[in-house]
Amino acid sequence: xxxxxxxxxxxxxxxxxxxxxxxxxxxxxxxxxxxxxxxxxxxxxxxxxxxxxxxxxxxxxxxxxxxxxxxxxxxxxxxxxxxxxxxxxxxxxxxxxxxxxxxxxxxxxxxxxxxxxxxxxxxxxxxxxxxxxxxxxxxxxxxxxxxxxxxxxxxxxxxxxxxxxxxxxxxxxxxxxxxxxxxxxxxxxxxxxxxxxxxxxxxxxxxxxxxxxxxxxxxxxxxxxxxxxxxxxxxxxxxxxxxxxxxxxxxxxxxxxxxxxxxxxxxxxxxxxxxxxxxxxxxxxxxxxxxxxxxxxxxxxxxxxxxxxxxxxxxxxxxxxxxxxxxxxxxxxxxxxxxxxxxxxxxxxxxxxxxxxxxxxxxxxxxxxxxxxxxxxxxxxxxxxxxxxxxxxxxxxxxxxxxxxxxxxxxxxxxxxx
Numbered sequence: 001x002x003x004x005x006x007x008x009x010x011x012x013x014x015x016x017x018x019x020x021x022x023x024x025x026x027x028x029x030x031x032x033x034x035x036x037x038x039x040x041x042x043x044x045x046x047x048x049x050x051x052x053x054x055x056x057x058x059x060x061x062x063x064x065x066x067x068x069x070x071x072x073x074x075x076x077x078x079x080x081x082x083x084x085x086x087x088x089x090x091x092x093x094x095x096x097x098x099x100x101x102x103x104x105x106x107x108x109x110x111x112x113x114x115x116x117x118x119x120x121x122x123x124x125x126x127x128x129x130x131x132x133x134x135x136x137x138x139x140x141x142x143x144x145x146x147x148x149x150x151x152x153x154x155x156x157x158x159x160x161x162x163x164x165x166x167x168x169x170x171x172x173x174x175x176x177x178x179x180x181x182x183x184x185x186x187x188x189x190x191x192x193x194x195x196x197x198x199x200x201x202x203x204x205x206x207x208x209x210x211x212x213x214x215x216x217x218x219x220x221x222x223x224x225x226x227x228x229x230x231x232x233x234x235x236x237x238x239x240x241x242x243x244x245x246x247x248x249x250x251x252x253x254x255x256x257x258x259x260x261x262x263x264x265x266x267x268x269x270x271x272x273x274x275x276x277x278x279x280x281x282x283x284x285x286x287x288x289x290x291x292x293x294x295x296x297x298x299x300x301x302x303x304x305x306x307x308x309x310x311x312x313x314x315x316x317x318x319x320x321x322x323x324x325x326x327x328x329x330x331x332x333x334x335x336x337x338x339x340x341x342x343x344x345x346x347x348x349x350x351x352x353x354x355x356x357x358x359x360x361x362x363x364x365x366x367x368x369x370x371x372x373x374x375x376x377x378x379x380x381x382x383x384x385x386x387x388x389x390x391x392x393x394x395x396x397x398x399x400x401x402x403x404x405x406x407x408x409x410x411x412x413x414x415x416x417x418x
Contacts, residue, residue, distance in 0.1 A: 023343035026394070027295030030387060032343045033289025033380060040285045042359075042377025044278045049375050051195040051271055055098070057237045058230040059244060060104045060199055061264035063252075070255035077300075079252050079261075081224040089229060092247050101126040102224040103199060104214045109180040111157075111165060111207065113172075118164040121155075121201040122179070126213025132228045136201060138162070140173035140188030146289050147187075147210045155184040158204040159191040168225065179207060182217060197267075199226065237266035290390070297340065297394045334394060340395030348387055355379065361412025 022153065047174040066077045081102070107121035127143045135142075148155050155177065157165070166172050172186045183215055184207070215221060231240055245262055248254075254261045355377050362374060379387075 009168075011019040023339050023346075025299040026293065026340050026343035026391075027291070027296070027347040027350075028294040029293030029348035031351045033286070033387065033390075034348060034383075035354060036285040036289045037383050038351065038355040038377045038379045039374070040278070040281055041379060042355075042374040044274075044281075045375035045377075047274060048271070050194045051197065051267065051274065054197055054267055055132065055230045055268045056271055057098070057233055057235070057265045058132060058228060058239050059241050059264065060226060060228050061248075062226045063261050064260055064263050066254055066258055067260035068255040068258045070258070073253060073254055079254075081227060081248070083224065084222070085224065085227060085248050085251060086108045088247050088251055089227070089244060093229075093231070093240075093244065096231050096240070097150065097229065098232050099128040099131050099228070099230040101129045101132055101228050101230060102211050103129070103226040104211050104220060104223070105201065105225055106214050106218045106220075109207075111161065112178040113165040114174065116165045116167065118161050120161050120179075121206040121224065122214065122218075123201055123203075123206045123208050124210060124211035126211060129208070129228070130190070132230055133199065133203060134192040134194065135192050136187040138191055139171040140186070142188055142190070143208065143210055143341065148212055150336070151212045151216050152210060153182070153184045153213060154187045154210070155179075156188040156190055156208040157186055158202070158206045158208075159189065160202075161207065162189045162206045177207075184209070199228070202287065237268050241266055293394065296343070297397060337392065337395035341391055344387075344391035344394070348384075348391075352379070352384075 052074060063079055063081050065075070066075050066079075069075045083102075086102060090097060102125065104124035106124065108121055110120050111118050111120045125143070126148060127145060130137075130142050139162075140156075142156055143154070146152070157172070157177070162172065165177070171189075173188060175186050177186055190208070200283060211224075216225070226333050231237055241264060245264060246256060249256060249258065249261060252261075358374075358377050362377070390407065
């Protein structure tokens with residue numbers, strides 16, 4: 001065995017430059033595979049991390065147009081959700097409900113504080129909206145039930161609104177803000193925790209008011225634009241979505257089988273879509289990475305063929321001295337596997353080191369206010385094992401064709417070759 005490894009090492013040393021360039025193809029191929037899979041994994045973690053901030057067992061729905069006649073009403077009838085819908089859902093779903101809140105919109109308004117202005121969206125909602133669409137409270141407090149019951153003219157402002165209207169910083173709680181001719185008292189400042197989901201409006205660019213205040217101030221009556229319903233985890237949204245809508249259909253006299261009366265989605269479906277998308281992306285990344293690795297393996301196979309050609313007389317002499325074909329094959333395969341393994345392991349270690357370096361840099365960065373950040377761009381253990389298997393199998397494959405050619409060399413013909 002020692003003689004085998006000495007001979008392999010001498011062969012590599014004899015053609016240092018050629019061996020290096022050949023091995024570099026495998027090194028580069030596996031490096032690309034590790035980086036592609038690692039960065040793909042990091043992007044997936046970043047997106048899913050943003051989505052997971054929002055309770056995944058949440059249902060969002062609003063009214064549309066009916067598509068079926070029912071109890072004297074024609075199809076294509078428009079209607080609006082109202083306050084009664086929230087009460088009906090709460091009464092029928094009972095303890096299954098974790099959070100329930102409406103969202104109303106009052107368009108964009110110019111907000112003024114002194115000489116500073118900002119065009120902001122107006123949102124009307126309930127206090128539990130902070131749990132449905134998680135937000136970080138920077139200053140002051142959030143809306144409460146008393147604000148809701150008394151129709152108070154108070155508001156919570158988003159981070160970008162705050163930055164524009166209060167460039168000098170400081171807690172703005174208690175200060176007045178003029179919104180299209182109406183004055184509200186600022187009670188808090190918030191920043192949204194997920195950049196991946198916006199239901200109707202970007203919280204950072206919005207004014208959040210009690211929904212009762214929005215309904216009264218902007219003449220919306222009892223109308224609701226969106227209802228957000230979050231169930232406890234033991235009641236999957238996908239299973240309870242239709243049942244929740246059926247209560248609203250009954251209230252608005254809509255055919256139970258009408259699928260067009262409401263638009264509706266739940267976050268569990270969105271997460272499932274992203275999971276399916278990234279499975280496809282991972283397959284694509286493996287195809288691209290393995291393509292680069294295959295190019296390197298083909299290079300090794302070609303170089304091994306050249307090596308066998310150059311060593312024809314040597315192989316012939318060995319055969320004449322009684323060397324068995326399996327010995328020649330073992331020699332060629334060992335050289336191929338050794339070259340592939342060294343280059344592949346170097347590429348693997350370089351890729352892991354780069355991913356670890358990027359991860360360290362990302363963790364040292366302050367949290368970003370815009371967009372999602374890549375999280376933990378590392379390869380799973382299963383990918384590491386798969387990569388090492390690919391290296392070994394690739395080394396055998398790269399050396400098999402040259403080994404087969406070496407087996408066919410006859411001693412007498414090899415001795416005659418110059």
